[in-house]
Amino acid sequence: MWNYLYLLSFLLSFFLSIFLTFLSGKLAKKAGIIALPSKRKIHKKPTPLLGGIGIFCSFFLVIAFGMLFVNFGFVPEFIDRYIDGIYSVLPKLLSIILCGIIVIFFGLLDDSYELKPFQKLFFQFVIGTFVFISGIRITFFIPNIFLSYIITCSWLILMMNCFNLLDNMDGLSSGIAIITGIILFTFALEMGQLFIATILSVFIGSVCGFLFHNFPPAKIFMGESGSSFLGYFLGIVSILLTYYKYEESKTFLPVLIPLIVFSVPFFDTISVIVIRKKRGYSIFTADKNHLSHRLVSLGMTQKQAVLFIYLLTLTTGINALILKNLNIYGGIEVLIEVILILTIVATLEFFGRGKNGKTDSCS
Secondary structure (H helix, E strand, O other): OHHHHHHHHHHHHHHHHHHHHHHHHHHHHHHOOEEOOOOOOOOOOOEEOOHHHHHHHHHHHHHHHHHHHHHOOOOOHHHHHHHHHHHHHHHHHHHHHHHHHHHHHHHHHHHHHOOOHHHHHHHHHHHHHHHHHOOOOOOOOOOOHHHHHHHHHHHHHHHHHHHHHHOOOOOHHHHHHHHHHHHHHHHHHHHOOHHHHHHHHHHHHHHHHHHHHHOOOOOOOOHHHHHHHHHHHHHHHHHHHHOOOOOOOOOOHHHHHHHHHOHHHHHHHHHHHHHHHHOOOOOOOOOOOOHHHHHHHOOOOHHHHHHHHHHHHHHHHHHHHHHHHOOHHHHHHHHHHHHHHHHHHHHHHHHHHHHHOOOOOOO
């Protein structure tokens, strides 16, 4: 019966997101929050931002209505025995939503006024602090609370920035969020984490509704608010799923799951930083050196590049699902396999650029 609940949650958030994203685009145009074409951007015409508002509002409304139904007893009989469990996770759910509102607010500030990199970093640190205070924190093998705090904040900052950087081509960041979300959803089912699976189904539906408008050629962009929320939420869920020490866990290998699931976003982020440093640019300088741009420089269309990265994300990320069933040697083999796949991609694009004689620049 839970499968029907997941499907219903997905469909409600999907169709609601389609509608709210459309309204967000109208609002962005009236407010003048528009992404204009430039040498450092690939879109050719002014495109409204604020798509992240549609994602978050659909996510929030479906969750809110679900909790109202639970509170007033308008739920199927099979859920009755889970009511106490639902109320027990309610404080963390409220924390996720409240911190999500803060993420959206700071993202809107950036979309409207283009905050400086260190201002954004400060706001992300504030968000990580609020999350930690709420009790959502990385504790697996970390007995020291200060160290736990630093690692939790760093993880969330990393995730938000990775998805910010991924938002460089139509449909890319949202599509990867959907794929990684589905992998985490599957893992949640296998771990018996029914409530996390439920909010993931809502999240996936909300992002799919946005992707309906954002798939190439995009009619709307998610903006900083949207990409930050994607990274924030997936970072939160990965903490809840793998970085708490479950008593039933027989191995520490599940803690590697987020590193494998998000290996492509991490690969993109690390490669961009290396390229910028190698060329003497600030790591905060906007450019066209992301994996998607590099694939286009090799001859792919934008849509082909996006679909290739979708496939790469699925190919590497799906390996994470077998980790919990392996011993240490099997886990190391999976990790090596993922690294080798990404190394092959890097090698092919390196020699491809050399053959084509194409280089990228920050101007």
